Amino acid sequence: xxxxxxxxxxxxxxxxxxxxxxxxxxxxxxxxxxxxxxxxxxxxxxxxxxxxxxxxxxxxxxxxxxxxxxxxxxxxxxxxxxxxxxxxxxxxxxxxxxxxxxxxxxxxxxxxxxxxxxxxxxxxxxxxxxxxxxxxxxxxxxxxxxxxxxxxxxxxxxxxxxxxxxxxxxxxxxxxxxxxxxxxxxxxxxxxxxxxxxxxxxxxxxxxxxxxxxxxxxxxxxxxxxxxxxxxxxxxxxxxxxxxxxxxxxxxxxxxxxxxxxxxxxxxxxxxxxxxxxxxxxxxxxxxxxxxxxxxxxxxxxxxxxxxxxxxxxxxxxxxxxxxxxxxxxxxxxxxxxxxxxxxxxxxxxxxxxxxxxxxxxxxxxxxxxxxxxxxxxxxxxxxxxxxxxxxxxxxxxxxxxxxxxxxxxxxxxxxxxxxxxxxxxxxxxxxxxxxxxxxxxxxxxxxxxxxxxxxxxxxxxxxxxxxxxxxxxxxxxxxxxxxxxxxxxxxxxxxxxxxxxxxxxxxxxxxxxxxxxxxxxxxx
Numbered sequence: 001x002x003x004x005x006x007x008x009x010x011x012x013x014x015x016x017x018x019x020x021x022x023x024x025x026x027x028x029x030x031x032x033x034x035x036x037x038x039x040x041x042x043x044x045x046x047x048x049x050x051x052x053x054x055x056x057x058x059x060x061x062x063x064x065x066x067x068x069x070x071x072x073x074x075x076x077x078x079x080x081x082x083x084x085x086x087x088x089x090x091x092x093x094x095x096x097x098x099x100x101x102x103x104x105x106x107x108x109x110x111x112x113x114x115x116x117x118x119x120x121x122x123x124x125x126x127x128x129x130x131x132x133x134x135x136x137x138x139x140x141x142x143x144x145x146x147x148x149x150x151x152x153x154x155x156x157x158x159x160x161x162x163x164x165x166x167x168x169x170x171x172x173x174x175x176x177x178x179x180x181x182x183x184x185x186x187x188x189x190x191x192x193x194x195x196x197x198x199x200x201x202x203x204x205x206x207x208x209x210x211x212x213x214x215x216x217x218x219x220x221x222x223x224x225x226x227x228x229x230x231x232x233x234x235x236x237x238x239x240x241x242x243x244x245x246x247x248x249x250x251x252x253x254x255x256x257x258x259x260x261x262x263x264x265x266x267x268x269x270x271x272x273x274x275x276x277x278x279x280x281x282x283x284x285x286x287x288x289x290x291x292x293x294x295x296x297x298x299x300x301x302x303x304x305x306x307x308x309x310x311x312x313x314x315x316x317x318x319x320x321x322x323x324x325x326x327x328x329x330x331x332x333x334x335x336x337x338x339x340x341x342x343x344x345x346x347x348x349x350x351x352x353x354x355x356x357x358x359x360x361x362x363x364x365x366x367x368x369x370x371x372x373x374x375x376x377x378x379x380x381x382x383x384x385x386x387x388x389x390x391x392x393x394x395x396x397x398x399x400x401x402x403x404x405x406x407x408x409x410x411x412x413x414x415x416x417x418x419x420x421x422x423x424x425x426x427x428x429x430x431x432x433x434x435x436x437x438x439x440x441x442x443x444x445x446x447x448x449x450x451x452x453x454x455x456x457x458x459x460x461x462x463x464x465x466x467x468x469x470x471x472x473x474x475x476x477x478x479x480x481x482x483x484x485x486x487x488x489x490x491x492x493x494x495x496x497x498x499x500x501x502x503x504x505x506x507x508x509x510x511x512x513x514x515x516x517x518x519x520x521x522x523x524x525x
Contacts, residue, residue, distance in 0.1 A: 023503050024123055024135065025509075026123065027174060027508065028489045030141040031140070032139065035135065036099075038100040039135055039136060040099065040133060042132040043131045044071065045071060047081070049083070050075075053085075056110070061073060065121075068517075080103065081103040082104050082105070083113060086106040086107065089106070089108035089142070091108070092109070092111050092142060092146070092175075093107075093112050093141060094107050094115050094139075094142075095107075095138075096137075096139040096141075098134055098136050098138070100136055103120070103134070105117075105120075114172075114246075115247075118172065118173060119139065121173075122173075122507075122511075143493045144494060144496075145446060145459070145460065148177050148492030148493060149177070149180045149462070149464070150167065150488070151181075151182060152179070152180070152181060153185070153465070154181070154188075154190050154468065155182055155183060155190055155262070156188065157471060158188065159474060163477070168242060170515075174485065176485075176488075177248055178248065179251070180251045181252050181253060183253060184262060184320075185262065186261035186279075186288065187209075187262065187280050187283070188203065188227075188228060188229075189262040189263060189266070190229070191230060191231050192236075194307065195303050195304075196300065196304065198267060199267075199304075201266070202266040202279070203265055204229060204262075205227070206278070207278070209222060209223045209227050210282045210470075222281060233307075233311060244313070253319070256290055256354075256355075256358065257354055257355075258286075259288075259322070261277055265277050271288050272289055272292075273331065283470070285383075286325070287325045287327045289326075289328045292350065292353075293332065293335045293338040305317065309367060314367070315367045318369075319369055319371045320371060320372060321375035322402070326384075330347060345387055345389070345390045347386050348379070348386055348387065352391040352393055353391055355375045355393070355397075368396055370399075371397065373409070375393060376408065380403045393417070398420065399417050399420075400420050402423065403423075410448055410450065412458075413456075416455075422463040422465055426441065426444040427444065429481055430465075430467040430469070437525060438483060438487055438525055442487040442504060446462040446491065464484065464488040478520055479523045483511070483523065486504075490504060
């Protein structure tokens with residue numbers, strides 16, 4: 001009997017291997033695929049027929065075929081590939097029918113059309129005698145989650161336009177749709193604000209940089225070279241347009257009320273202590289906090305947000321809100337008086353009061369506020385000793401969960417808040433591959449267990465975060481990001497029942513060839 005069971009187990013193992021090997025090598029994997037057993041062949045050129053409304057997407061396809069496959073795309077009424085509008089598909093959905101004679105793509109939106117193109121480009125197989133083929137199949141696809149983001153921290157180490165554009169290219173390839181851009185922090189202010197020029201004239205530069213983490217009580221070592229840089233508003237417009245062409249929305253993050261050292265170095269009156277500081281050269285959690293009792297500071301922040309919202313079409317603005325140290329507030333008579341006047345039970349309640357005020361302003365501009373889950377006013381840090389807030393967070397807020405008891409995430413969902421799940425143990429790309437291996441990243445599920453079906457809609461999706469404190473080099477950043485970003489792309493797109501780590505790894509081998517071509521250095525486990 002044991003022998004029979006062993007034979008069955010071995011047979012099932014090899015069967016699953018064969019099935020995985022025969023599946024299309026696509027990341028993220030489509031949610032409905034019916035495979036055929038023939039192939040559509042392409043030699044030298046491909047003819048296309050498409051409506052004028054998707055001209056930009058067809059131009060993108062033409063560029064991809066020329067650069068990646070040395071294939072020409074020509075328009076024709078008797079085309080090999082036809083793009084056909086189909087009413088009623090979901091905003092990011094598409095369908096593809098591939099026979100041995102032609103390809104038909106169905107879409108409702110330009111985004112759906114663009115994602116169909118990403119699928120097709122991954123399916124092309126080069127043969128030894130110079131022709132390409134795609135296995136016949138029928139695909140009906142739509143993402144599991146609407147929010148599939150990658151975050152880049154450039155406040156700690158400025159990488160520049162070339163790097164950002166390369167990341168946007170890879171996000172598009174993997175059907176990721178939100179580029180979360182962390183642009184301000186204690187170590188640098190990276191975006192031009194015309195009304196406050198010192199933010200970049202002073203706040204974008206530091207005289208040295210901490211090299212590595214050190215245990216408490218051990219002096220840190222520093223690179224003695226100055227570091228800095230920022231994006232002009234023209235740079236921002238260029239990158240926003242570049243992302244939009246790839247159907248990616250850029251969500252800017254402007255930290256408040258903490259992580260404010262770079263801003264305070266430019267304008268000391270912004271802080272509750274009103275003391276002059278220099279841009280931080282160290283990494284950690286610092287005391288510089290905006291003086292929320294000063295109307296002039298509120299005006300500064302709304303001025304900054306106004307310029308930000310004029311630059312970014314995103315209807316969601318991230319205000320950070322994490323890791324606020326309350327020392328300066330507790331030492332300020334003005335802040336203590338404000339707490340007493342408003343009946344706020346603790347500094348945590350004051351933070352909620354402040355972010356609600358910011359939320360009200362952002363809402364008045366037809367946008368929504370997003371922030372790390374610290375803005376709920378619940379303690380998620382071992383070094384915080386103040387009482388939790390009794391004040392409720394504004395209901396229109398998007399909560400970006402990163403740390404704390406998972407019960408806080410469930411509480412937010414049950415209360416009806418929209419959330420993005422970026423639990424740091426599962427999504428932080430600065431963590432080593434020993435701490436966060438590829439398979440763990442792949443198995444992450446944004447929706448926690450036990451959420452009622454009618455509440456699951458509040459889980460918008462997930463994000464993976466590239467914090468850059470100790471990652472100054474582009475090549476090192478690439479190795480932290482790749483290949484794990486591919487795992488998160490599939491976490492966000494592919495239904496849990498359709499995921500298969502073996503199949504994913506087979507497809508990943510093909511994706512790595514693409515990364516090799518474009519100089520993307522990736523980590524091999």
